Amino acid sequence: MSQGNRVHSLSGLQRLLEGGLIICSMLAIYVLLALTSFSASDPGWSQSNYQGQIENLGGAVGAWIADVLLYFFGYSAFLTPFVIAGTGWLLFKQSHRLLEIDYFSVSMRLLGFILIVFGVSTLASMNGNDIYEFSAGGVTGDVIANAMLPYFNSLGTTLLLLCSIATGFTLLTGISLIALVELTGRATIGVFQSLYQLPSRLANSRETEDTQGFMSIAAGFKRKQKEPLLAGVNEDDLTEVANTASAGNESLGTAAENTEVSHKERRKLFSIFSRSKTESDVDVASVTADAQDEVDALKSFSANIDNEYSTSGVAAANEARSRFARVEPAFSDVVSDQGAITADEAHAASSNMNTAFSASGASIDTFDNDEYGHPSDELPPWEDIGFDDAISDGALAKAPKPQPKKVEGAKIVDGIVVLPGQDNTPTKPMAPLPSIDLLNVPNRKENPISEEELDQVARLVESKLADFNITANVVGVYPGPVITRFELELAPGVKASKISNLASDLARSLLAERVRVVEVIPGKAYVGLELPNKFRETVYMRDVLDCDKFKANPSNLAMVLGQDIAGEPVVVDLAKMPHLLVAGTTGSGKSVGVNVMITSLLYKSGPDDVRFIMIDPKMLELSVYEGIPHLLCEVVTDMKEASNALRWCVGEMERRYKLMSALGVRNLKGYNAKIADAKASGEPILDPLWKSSESFDEQAPELDKLPSIVVVVDEFADMMMIVGKKVEELIARIAQKARAAGIHLILATQRPSVDVITGLIKANIPTRMAFQVSSRIDSRTILDQQGAETLLGMGDMLYLPPGTGVPIRVHGAFIDDHEVHRVVADWHARGKPQYIDEILQGSSDGEQVLLPGEASEEGDEDYDPLYDEAVAFVTESRRGSISSVQRKFKIGYNRAARIIEQMEMAGVVSAQGHNGNREVLAPPPPRN
Numbered sequence: 064m065s066q067g068n069r070v071h072s073l074s075g076l077q078r079l080l081e082g083g084l085i086i087c088s089m090l091a092i093y094v095l096l097a098l099t100s101f102s103a104s105d106p107g108w109s110q111s112n113y114q115g116q117i118e119n120l121g122g123a124v125g126a127w128i129a130d131v132l133l134y135f136f137g138y139s140a141f142l143t144p145f146v147i148a149g150t151g152w153l154l155f156k157q158s159h160r161l162l163e164i165d166y167f168s169v170s171m172r173l174l175g176f177i178l179i180v181f182g183v184s185t186l187a188s189m190n191g192n193d194i195y196e197f198s199a200g201g202v203t204g205d206v207i208a209n210a211m212l213p214y215f216n217s218l219g220t221t222l223l224l225l226c227s228i229a230t231g232f233t234l235l236t237g238i239s240l241i242a243l244v245e246l247t248g249r250a251t252i253g254v255f256q257s258l259y260q261l262p263s264r265l266a267n268s269r270e271t272e273d274t275q276g277f278m279s280i281a282a283g284f285k286r287k288q289k290e291p292l293l294a295g296v297n298e299d300d301l302t303e304v305a306n307t308a309s310a311g312n313e314s315l316g317t318a319a320e321n322t323e324v325s326h327k328e329r330r331k332l333f334s335i336f337s338r339s340k341t342e343s344d345v346d347v348a349s350v351t352a353d354a355q356d357e358v359d360a361l362k363s364f365s366a367n368i369d370n371e372y373s374t375s376g377v378a379a380a381n382e383a384r385s386r387f388a389r390v391e392p393a394f395s396d397v398v399s400d401q402g403a404i405t406a407d408e409a410h411a412a413s414s415n416m417n418t419a420f421s422a423s424g425a426s427i428d429t430f431d432n433d434e435y436g437h438p439s440d441e442l443p444p445w446e447d448i449g450f451d452d453a454i455s456d457g458a459l460a461k462a463p464k465p466q467p468k469k470v471e472g473a474k475i476v477d478g479i480v481v482l483p484g485q486d487n488t489p490t491k492p493m494a495p496l497p498s499i500d501l502l503n504v505p506n507r508k509e510n511p512i513s514e515e516e517l518d519q520v521a522r523l524v525e526s527k528l529a530d531f532n533i534t535a536n537v538v539g540v541y542p543g544p545v546i547t548r549f550e551l552e553l554a555p556g557v558k559a560s561k562i563s564n565l566a567s568d569l570a571r572s573l574l575a576e577r578v579r580v581v582e583v584i585p586g587k588a589y590v591g592l593e594l595p596n597k598f599r600e601t602v603y604m605r606d607v608l609d610c611d612k613f614k615a616n617p618s619n620l621a622m623v624l625g626q627d628i629a630g631e632p633v634v635v636d637l638a639k640m641p642h643l644l645v646a647g648t649t650g651s652g653k654s655v656g657v658n659v660m661i662t663s664l665l666y667k668s669g670p671d672d673v674r675f676i677m678i679d680p681k682m683l684e685l686s687v688y689e690g691i692p693h694l695l696c697e698v699v700t701d702m703k704e705a706s707n708a709l710r711w712c713v714g715e716m717e718r719r720y721k722l723m724s725a726l727g728v729r730n731l732k733g734y735n736a737k738i739a740d741a742k743a744s745g746e747p748i749l750d751p752l753w754k755s756s757e758s759f760d761e762q763a764p765e766l767d768k769l770p771s772i773v774v775v776v777d778e779f780a781d782m783m784m785i786v787g788k789k790v791e792e793l794i795a796r797i798a799q800k801a802r803a804a805g806i807h808l809i810l811a812t813q814r815p816s817v818d819v820i821t822g823l824i825k826a827n828i829p830t831r832m833a834f835q836v837s838s839r840i841d842s843r844t845i846l847d848q849q850g851a852e853t854l855l856g857m858g859d860m861l862y863l864p865p866g867t868g869v870p871i872r873v874h875g876a877f878i879d880d881h882e883v884h885r886v887v888a889d890w891h892a893r894g895k896p897q898y899i900d901e902i903l904q905g906s907s908d909g910e911q912v913l914l915p916g917e918a919s920e921e922g923d924e925d926y927d928p929l930y931d932e933a934v935a936f937v938t939e940s941r942r943g944s945i946s947s948v949q950r951k952f953k954i955g956y957n958r959a960a961r962i963i964e965q966m967e968m969a970g971v972v973s974a975q976g977h978n979g980n981r982e983v984l985a986p987p988p989p990r991n
């Protein structure tokens with residue numbers, strides 16, 4: 064049998080469940096047959112008859128079952144087969160959830176079911192005809208009806224029973240009746256509306272062509288939304304995207320309708336004018352009065368079109384566009400996450416949308432700018448039919464010229480007419496900083512580990528160590544969100560390194576994924592053993608950000624990293640680091656870690672305090688931050704520009720140093736304080752570095768507050784590979800000196816090898832962060848010690864603070880893309896970045912200005928001072944050998960060889976021939 068056709072055998076539990084499903088289905092059919100074929104003459108539970116032929120299709124047992132059910136429940140008994148079948152199906156499909164049964168929800172459902180059965184039975188008993196000798200509601204219905212009727216009367220009882228059925232429905236299904244009612248109402252209104260709009264929509268199909276791409280994607284998207292495929296996606300995002308898609312559609316539809324109205328009006332205008340002109344050809348004088356009327360008509364039409372078109376058309380288009388822009392990232396994310404609609408399609412949709420907007424914007428523009436607007440392609444321009452001539456001829460000269468209404472203050476942005484009040488200037492003030500509500504509320508689960516279990520594991524650790532001949536006592540157990548630390552007191556004479564060497568054996572015997580041994584716990588005489596928890600908790604960004612430690616931190620560069628092993632938030636200060644090196648293999652949580660750091664800075668400081676330069680060779684990770692007001696330049700993806708940016712930083716660092724020394728302060732904090740004081744006292748400090756010869760201004764500009772600059776490089780290995788040594792030098796220079804100037808580096812790489820994290824870089828960046836790495840060697844490269852290879856991935860890290868040798872284990876916080884998008888969108892609304900072009904392009908005049916102490920790339924100093932003389936000698940003597948130059952100038956072999964090589968490059972002598980000689984190519988110098 065081929066591989067593909069092989070029938071897989073089921074596991075034990077699966078067999079049981081599948082067997083159960085079959086049995087339940089059969090039983091349901093049997094009971095249904097028994098009920099439907101019930102015969103009053105058959106013997107049963109409530110009656111014994113003569114022993115004749117049994118008519119029930121289920122036989123004697125079937126007759127008995129049907130009798131019992133009908134006796135007690137009447138017509139409601141017919142629910143029984145469905146209940147049996149449903150139970151079988153639920154057990155089969157949801158078996159994996161059996162272990163986590165929520166008894167509260169189950170009892171709610173049961174209660175709901177009982178309410179429905181009682182309600183239906185009682186109503187049937189009150190209103191239905193008997194089934195043979197049984198009441199329509201069975202004994203149940205009869206008893207309840209008899210109990211209620213004396214008190215509530217027939218109407219009251221019916222109301223109460225209907226109420227009980229409705230409540231039971233909600234309890235059983237969890238469906239809100241109110242939502243159901245609203246849905247029904249909305250669906251009905253929707254159907255009527257679309258029927259009502261159908262004729263005008265058909266007429267407008269031509270105008271809406273541009274929006275087709277977007278609409279089909281939107282429709283596809285709505286369709287997909289109903290499919291279980293999207294079950295894992297954040298529902299709020301889905302709803303917002305879908306709503307926006309349809310709102311965008313509607314707005315575009317309105318815009319298109321308005322366009323159509325405008326076209327029709329224009330056609331009318333033309334026919335009126337053409338008619339008037341033909342008549343005026345016949346008898347100009349007689350139609351002057353008519354022409355005046357026509358012009359009046361033109362005027363009113365024109366105003367009409369203008370109003371209709373510019374207000375609703377533009378407003379609709381703008382509304383749709385801004386809504387779309389707001390959710391576009393989420394839209395692209397969601398659709399591409401699902402793979403249901405590819406990123407390309409989403410992109411195509413968005414560009415179609417833009418084309419549509421631009422088209423409507425452009426035609427509005429034309430209309431506004433022309434006197435009456437040149438009508439669309441099928442109508443001739445005004446001058447072709449002689450409108451202008453007619454005016455100058457005098458026939459219409461007296462008539463006032465109709466002026467289209469201009470909208471004051473309207474402007475065109477990105478091909479769109481932006482009406483006053485609708486432009487996309489910042490809608491939010493810079494302060495207060497973004498709200499924590501932009502982050503998801505975590506769905507926390509308590510760690511289900513109990514003290515007894517911990518105790519058991521502690522005993523197990525001791526016994527496993529004993530297996531390896533190590534006597535140790537567990538003296539402390541510290542459970543955390545991700546790992547539990549066991550502190551071991553070793554018997555005298557046992558070396559901690561012995562346990563370290565056994566880490567992987569211990570992991571195996573304790574059935575743990577990885578075990579980390581902490582040889583030194585500061586302040587304690589114990590060795591730590593960190594075992595991963597059975598259930599790992601996720602550390603959510605919102606939890607760590609919402610702590611006093613972060614909120615009360617006075618530094619502008621405070622960042623949260625995550626939680627320590629005890630679950631306490633870890634907050635660090637980039638200003639004190641002052642640079643950070645982040646490394647970890649791919650998938651270890653590095654990018655999430657970098658996002659967490661950037662987001663915490665965005666939660667701590669505005670663009671006045673912190674600015675970013677982001678370098679992202681992978682073009683994926685940091686591009687989400689594009690457009691936030693903190694950026695000094697666009698997110699850099701080109702490596703040449705990246706090295707320009709680093710050069711700019713070095714230049715800026717030098718400039719800041721000069722400013723600080725001129726002001727007599729020692730760091731950026733002192734500088735900013737001095738500037739603030741000076742401003743407060745009304746005597747701002749003027750730029751001491753300003754030179755009147757270099758500026759058109761007459762006076763030096765005032766000095767302003769300087770923000771800290773954070774340079775984030777994601778995948779710094781790429782940059783090293785492409786740009787090479789130069790980057791290393793620049794980074795080393797910034798790293799050495801930039802602390803006081805407020806320039807800080809965060810360098811991340813997934814290749815922690817020595818050719819990337821070179822000695823020069825390591826020596827200058829004392830703070831390191833290691834996510835999981837693949838080998839001890841990698842761990843040593845980053846941390847100068849092993850340990851990172853035993854991390855658990857997914858944000859688990861070792862953080863080595865500056866000036867210490869003992870790394871702290873931190874469980875990195877988790878932030879998802881949607882959260883980052885929300886924070887970014889919040890900053891977008893507050894302002895636009897003011898990019899400094901020089902950062903990416905180098906100096907504005909195109910010449911690379913040499914930084915202080917920097918050597919030019921094609922530096923002249925490579926040229927030997929004797930070079931010119933040597934050329935004169937070689938061309939004169941016609942001998943291009945190294946030894947002749949050596950002898951003549953009495954210099955060493957190496958120097959002479961270098962000179963000859965330079966001559967070869969300059970074409971003075973030829974390359975070496977077979978016999979080792981070179982031919983002199985250049986002519987001898989002219990003799991004077």
Ligand SMILES: Nc1ncnc2c1ncn2[C@@H]1O[C@H](COP(=O)(O)OP(=O)(O)OP(=O)(O)O)[C@@H](O)[C@H]1O
Pocket residue numbers: 601602647648649650651652653654655656813857858859874875876877878
């Ligand atoms: N702190 C965290 N908590 C829980 N899960 C995390 C955490 N950090 C990362 N993850 C999970 O690990 C996955 C990989 O993370 P991330 O993309 O940051 O890795 P990476 O090291 O940057 O990989 P690459 O270098 O390939 O981009 C994430 O998609 C996420 O599911």
